[in-house]
Amino acid sequence: MSQIEIKDVSRTFGKRTVLKDISLEVEKAEIFGLLGPSGAGKTTLVKCIAGIDEATSGSVRIGGVTMPDLNLMKRIGYMTQSDALYEELTAEENLDFFASIYGLKGAAKKNRIHETMKLVNLQGDLKKRVAEYSGGMKRRLSLAISLLHEPEVLILDEPTVGIDPVLRQSIWEELERLSRNGTTIVVTTHVMDEAEKCGRLGMVREGLLIAVGTPDELKERIGASNLEEVFIHYGGVKQV
């Protein structure tokens, strides 16, 4: 059984269909990347996987359980594109709040807060109010929050936007470490060198999943020398 099983998922908003019959399986410990032009439906798809949104038809199962499922959501880490943070609270208070929701307590909670903040290089800014954080710092704090409870499945919607290349690299090293330890990761990105680090990629265009494969398979399939060409071939629009 695959860790994530997406079967014939469609999502409509009013008369508009933004996901069309998407079927996909993601294996345990895989890093699966979703690529596609802006508005293609990547965020809508990851929201359906995370159980934040529900497919109009079709099903999403994680570990054999149909989503959305409240119990299962505690085992999923989800980082949204727009940071869901309490601006008036300090970073530490934000982390403390989310850690408590996930059932972390006492010394274990404190240790995990420090570990995740170290990981995103914000350990010196725990006491700072989020309102005083830069955009990139907020992204890093959101990432730390999504990692707090060491989820089995991690869903990241453009996690490294606004993050400098050095830190981006260390975040990817951490994602690779998590995957080696068994975490399944689904990540959306517009950054080609990040896409290259994914085990497999899914190309989304106008609500359809039009190609799936390893970065090398996708390149070979169309005779491209790099992923940018693959993106342009399948996406039609060049992203900056």
Ligand SMILES: Nc1ncnc2c1ncn2[C@@H]1O[C@H](COP(=O)(O)OP(=O)(O)OP(=O)(O)O)[C@@H](O)[C@H]1O
């Ligand atoms: N709640 C909603 N109501 C109506 N339309 C929506 C809603 N959410 C998303 N859409 C539409 O669905 C389409 C897909 O949006 P989505 O955010 O999934 O794209 P995306 O591929 O993630 O884009 P980006 O790369 O810019 O983040 C867009 O045309 C968007 O306007």
